[in-house]
Amino acid sequence: MAELRTETMTVNMGPQHPSTHGVLRLVLELDGEVIQSVMPTVGYLHTGIEKTAEQKKWQQVIPLVERMDYLGAQSNSLAYALAVEKLLGLEMPARVKDIRVLIAELQRIASHLIWLGTHAMEIGAVSMLFYAIRERELLLNINELIAGFRFFPSYIRIGGLREDLPRGFHEAVNAFLERFPTKIDEFEGLLTKNDIFRRRTEGVGVVTVEDAAQWGLVGPIARAAGSDYDVRKYFPYLGYETYDFKVPTATEGDVYARYRVRIAELRESVKIAKQAIARITPSGAWACDDPRVVPPPKDKVYTEMEALIQHFLIYSQGFTVPAGDVYFPIEGPRGEHGTYIVSDGTNRPWRVKMRAPSFMAIQALPSVVKGGLIADVVAVIGSTDVVMGDCDR
Amino acid sequence: MDASAVIDILGPLVPGAAFEPGRSIDFATIYVPGERLVETCRALRDADALKFTTIIEVTAADYFPREPRFEVVYHLLSIPRRQRVRLKVRVPDGGSLPTVQGIWKGAGWPEREVWDMFGIVFDGHTDLRRLLMPEDWEGHPARKDYPVQIRKAAQTYEPMEISESEFRANIERDRVKRTH
Numbered sequence: 001m002a003e004l005r006t007e008t009m010t011v012n013m014g015p016q017h018p019s020t021h022g023v024l025r026l027v028l029e030l031d032g033e034v035i036q037s038v039m040p041t042v043g044y045l046h047t048g049i050e051k052t053a054e055q056k057k058w059q060q061v062i063p064l065v066e067r068m069d070y071l072g073a074q075s076n077s078l079a080y081a082l083a084v085e086k087l088l089g090l091e092m093p094a095r096v097k098d099i100r101v102l103i104a105e106l107q108r109i110a111s112h113l114i115w116l117g118t119h120a121m122e123i124g125a126v127s128m129l130f131y132a133i134r135e136r137e138l139l140l141n142i143n144e145l146i147a148g149f150r151f152f153p154s155y156i157r158i159g160g161l162r163e164d165l166p167r168g169f170h171e172a173v174n175a176f177l178e179r180f181p182t183k184i185d186e187f188e189g190l191l192t193k194n195d196i197f198r199r200r201t202e203g204v205g206v207v208t209v210e211d212a213a214q215w216g217l218v219g220p221i222a223r224a225a226g227s228d229y230d231v232r233k234y235f236p237y238l239g240y241e242t243y244d245f246k247v248p249t250a251t252e253g254d255v256y257a258r259y260r261v262r263i264a265e266l267r268e269s270v271k272i273a274k275q276a277i278a279r280i281t282p283s284g285a286w287a288c289d290d291p292r293v294v295p296p297p298k299d300k301v302y303t304e305m306e307a308l309i310q311h312f313l314i315y316s317q318g319f320t321v322p323a324g325d326v327y328f329p330i331e332g333p334r335g336e337h338g339t340y341i342v343s344d345g346t347n348r349p350w351r352v353k354m355r356a357p358s359f360m361a362i363q364a365l366p367s368v369v370k371g372g373l374i375a376d377v378v379a380v381i382g383s384t385d386v387v388m389g390d391c392d393r
Numbered sequence: 394m395d396a397s398a399v400i401d402i403l404g405p406l407v408p409g410a411a412f413e414p415g416r417s418i419d420f421a422t423i424y425v426p427g428e429r430l431v432e433t434c435r436a437l438r439d440a441d442a443l444k445f446t447t448i449i450e451v452t453a454a455d456y457f458p459r460e461p462r463f464e465v466v467y468h469l470l471s472i473p474r475r476q477r478v479r480l481k482v483r484v485p486d487g488g489s490l491p492t493v494q495g496i497w498k499g500a501g502w503p504e505r506e507v508w509d510m511f512g513i514v515f516d517g518h519t520d521l522r523r524l525l526m527p528e529d530w531e532g533h534p535a536r537k538d539y540p541v542q543i544r545k546a547a548q549t550y551e552p553m554e555i556s557e558s559e560f561r562a563n564i565e566r567d568r569v570k571r572t573h
Contacts, residue, residue: 042524086418214446214497214499215497216447216449218447227472235477342454353452360502392525
């Protein structure tokens, strides 16, 4: 018998592999089916948004940052708008805060639905994708209702919202919130006790609380390992302290625990959204009343000279933001989504930096999958819910 | 906890370091001298009253033409103490900083990104390569004196070439494997 060869094999995965959520390239070193090392390569979706933002006026950055984490678009613009408003010292009316909470939670549900569909599909439950996308369609319809744009509505603006809520908004949101909990039950019926799903996910890709802190993972990944850190509870913004909701946690830290945490988050998001929609009146304030930032109403623009001048100034020169820097964290679908902005006191940002949860998650990937099987890589990537647009920016 | 309170705790742990409170509107900001950075970070992570065990991000801002032009910014989070802190380190053009990978493993990629985008070198970093830009990219795009719109010729690479003998050797190697 010939001598057994024991060298390792190097396998390239991606950047166009369907399970890499965009364009992530992994070079795997395998010993049989066991992973010896992983080297991720990112940057394929780098579009220089942070550099581009420095050439734009403050308000013009909103559509740009929405294209970073394209599955959680409005959590990007929310973090950015809140950071700029903090530098400006603006206080929003209660109704604007409630609408923003509602939008943030609907965005979380939309993002988690894509995660659920693709994650389950990648480990064999193909039909889950269609059920998840069907529910997300309703949320995209709501986006279309408020802004005419389904993916990147740019509805959240510095100083409030783009305009007031449209007719039929409450009906559409309530119809979704009534229907969705039964759909979560259906999803769980397909997966939670599914033997194949559990065997593929239990004990796979374990992250401990200490590892999560070391690697800067804050969000569902850390909560599945036992941390209770949630920006909405620890550093409340938008009046989250007035909402009744729980932070779901698990202790195992494996792929299955991350699945359970995110499913529970879907239910909590529905709970928050129901409280928010009950507080929102069909019409009312949709922006703060700071004339530096918010243009005057159209009827005044047509009848008053001062209003016309103000309108012209806001749309041509933009507004200036006091010099200084600020970091504003929010709880995005993937974890702490922060914006660090620096202003030099002019009408354009000096520096915009988004803290990307996916970036940190991919960095930690080699340590999570090392020693596991090659088939588990796909399950682990899916469970970390990375979006390459968020990672590469 | 404001900046002076954090400095009071850090003072005895990092003797002789000249900390300086920074102006901020959100949470404590401390200017740290670059050569004492690693000690400071270790104290921030381990001191019982601080416990900044989680690294949030490492980034930088270019204040060109001011000197020193760069500020490297570290955002840290203490979950047990519900605190955040921002460290700032001033770095001149062509300057370098020690890596804090030894304190938080997660600092590795953010530091790589700062090198990639700003050209600030992190001494002792295990893997300081391009991260977001292609490996053969010249310059550091997030610098203020880097042009916004540049024209660059398309990169072409030599096609992969393999000789017939190499091809046959490959097939032979595989064949040996299959007989096992």
